[in-house]
Amino acid sequence: MTRVGREVRVRGYPAGPVTTGDFEVVEVEVPGPAPGEVLVRNTWTSVDPGLRLRLRPDAPAGYFVAFPLGEPMDGVMAVGEVVESCAEGFAVGDTVTHAKGWREYAVVDPAEVQLGGIGTLTRVELEGAEASWFLGPLGGMGLTAYAGLHVVDALRGGETVWVSAAAGAVGSLAVQIARLSGNRVIASAGSDDKVAWLQESLGVEAFNYRDGLDDRLGALAPHGVDVCFDSVGGDHLEAALDHLGRNGRVAMCGSISDYESEPKGPRNLFLAVSKDLTLRGFRGSSNLHLMPEMRQLIAGWLATGELVHRETVFTGLESAPHALAEMIAGRTIGKTLVSIG
Template identity: 60%
Template sequence: MATIGREVRPVSYPRGEVRASDFRVVEVDLRPPRPGEVLVRNTWTSVDAALRLRLREEAPPGYFPAFPLEQPMDGIMTVGEVVESHADGFNPGDTVWHASGWRDYALVEAERPALGGVGTLTKLDVRGAPPQAYLGPLGANGLTAYAGLQVAGLREGDVVWVSAAAGAVGSLVVQLAKIGGAQVIGSAGSADKVRHLVADLGVDAAFNYKDGPLPDLLREVAPDGIDVYFDNVGGTHLEVALGALRRAGRVAICGMISEYAAPKPPPGPGNLMLAVTKGLTIRGYRASYHTHLLPEMSRRMGTWLREGRIRHRETVVDGLAQAPAALAALLRGDNTGKTLVRIEDLPHREGVAHRFDQRQS
């Protein structure tokens, strides 16, 4: 008997804000898995700001390709349970991650690389962590944060500024930098997020970038400048960081959310000559460039989670059909921590956002 699944498909590329009308949910008949494939019932799927880059006619050069209209959105991390397996090493009941998200069932080829290797079908150990943690601190977000501080050459005693510090990656970066012996400054877009950064995540100082001129806000908390800037935002934030960096400062560019939905690319920093005069290092990167660090990151992050040294908050939306609304909310800055969609059908709860603080005991 064929399995009937549902998929969220884009029907138009958003102009400005992501809207529900840019997508539709389609029912599809799934064939049985062929040799080397597994059928997975997805339970949690990821919502990431960078998906907006693929909701264009053309994605940025060198990035993952744009999502074709009227097609399933391949390349979104998700976790689920194996229902049927014709692949060695995978059995019904196994919890796995893969990159066929925003659907409730997926046929996955076991050995086919996905998302540069980060999203290749992988069996997960959920004895010490809930499955959805593998979409956050134990997965691609954790790898992005962990690798980024290596890219930045973090040293004990550094003064580090992290933008979008209450987001899925930024919230991990600030805590990893503290573990590494840095003085950490976080910026975010609301008073609640600033309180979360200080009270829950232990940053040394935090500010709401909407509260005044950004150079003044940063100068108040870092009067002597910074050594490292971890960039999730780009635009004005990057320009201000270049001005605040001390000699031989470093920038790790993880993302530029300020540009994702911009109708045209904003101008670059007007003070880039400071990279020459100060001897700065500016390096962009992606998690898929650093898959060799995944086992090390997972082991160390798992330990820190169990010890309570790493905390992570989840913004959870119920219902597969609500994935576009969850993405729109994330891009507006309405989320804190990792945004997730819980896929199981829960009619009485669908569309309701929940927030959870997760600490492994």
Template identity: 80%
Template sequence: MTRVGREVRVRRYPVGEVSPEDFEVVEVDVRDPAPGQVLVRNTWTSVDPGLRIRLRTDAPAGYFVAFPLGQAMDGVMAVGEVVDSCASGFAPGDLVSHAQGWREFAVVDPGEVQLGGVGTLTRLDAEDAEPSWFLGPLGGMGLTAYAGLHVVDALKGGETVWVSAAAGAVGSLAVQIAKLSGNRVIASAGSDDKVAWLRDELGVEAFNYRDGDLAAHLNAVAPDGIDVYFDSVGGDHLEAALDHLNRSGRVAMCGSISEYESEPKGPRNLFLTVSKDLTLRGFRGSSNLHLMADMQRHMTGWLRSGEVVSRTTVFEGLDTAPQALAAMIAGRTTGKTLVSIG
């Protein structure tokens, strides 16, 4: 009997805000795995800001390719269970992660490198971990947060670190890692509820960047300036950071949410990078796979001890994935945004 599964496809590239109408959910026949391949039934799939960049005719140079119209969306992280295996090292019942999410079933080639290596088919040990953690703190989100602080030498402690988009999947982890490393952490987010969570649950100073002037907030909480800025926003946030960074300050740049659905507005004060001897360091988690084992070792201990909190916003059912993406980009989710496929 032919197995049937559903998958999400892009119907049209959004202009402005993402809408569920930009996608369609279709039923497809699921083929059996060929020699060397594995069939996976997905149980969780990821929703990430970077997906928005791929909903264009052309993705930025050097980034992952744009999603083609009318086809399955490869390059989206998922966790699932092996149903059938024709590849050594994988057996039915194994818990795995891979990069063919936003669908119920996926035929995966273990030898194919996905998402720079982060999404290559991997067996998971979930004895002491929630399966969904491998899409958040123990996966690419944790690696991005850890690597960003690492590449700007902010894990040594003793500095003032500002994290923007601090209630998001990466930002909330960067906040906690920076704090555990001995830094003073300032966090910003886009709602009072998120700010309250950052203050009350994560124990850091926080402000709502939508409430008043961004520069005034930074002047109030960091009158002596900041040493490191963890940037997921770009635009006016990066401009404010350049103003407030101390001499030899550093910026870890992993995203630019401010321009994902609008025209880019670059900072007007870039010369401060010269006058203050600043370092602006762009990075990708997938370019720092050598840090994955170290990150997972630290993170597993922090999660078990409760020193790191992993908060999720979960949408139920594959057909809610477009809705989840729209809500996340609009700032209506907190922590890691996930879809439970069941």
């Protein structure tokens, strides 16, 4: 049986903010799986800040490659259902995660390592969990949040942790993991609505960074912070260096302030020397060994309601480019997703 499916392709690399005109949705014939492959009907696909880094002629060194123009966008996480299988260990009806999202159907080889292993075809058991959670708290977002706190030794509790971009997919999880691990958490976000959600739903102290970084951090943490979980970079990293105490640590998982503009490094980098600070860059996919313990921990918190998960959902594959533009502009809360159907 010949299937026809739609997929999103990059039409041109944006010079500034992402627009829907940078993409096109095309219909393609979907081949059946070859021996060792499976055919997946995608039901959910992810929208992540890191996609913006791949919408350039050259992605940053050491990162995932740029999306080629006019071709399928490989390397985007998705959840789906197996509809045909020619691979051992995968049966029709299985729920799986993989890295061929932003399309309705995907032929996937389970032997192919994707996104450093985090996107390799994997069968998941729902067992009370929502399928979309495997793109959020039980997937790469949860791993990134957990790994970032782990690599700077912030899971032991008893410290003051500042989380930037705290209402986003990773930030909102880092806030809660840090708090549930016994830390005092200060959260920052870019709108009053987000701040209210952080305070009322996640139960942490929060402020709008547009009202000023230094003044608000100084008021909330007059004796400094111990750890900063930063995915913003730029002026946020500069503020972190100012407000970290001696032997403070920064977990750096992104620099979203630079994704659509010229990079602006911190002017006070010498404070890393004078304060004996640790600036630790990391990637979730480099910490796959933490996935089992992260999933067990977060699944338990989700089951008891101790951890709150919020999604901003866009409907229909054609909405994926708009979803990305809205997320990069800061107009979504929690995990941004596209429901394909």
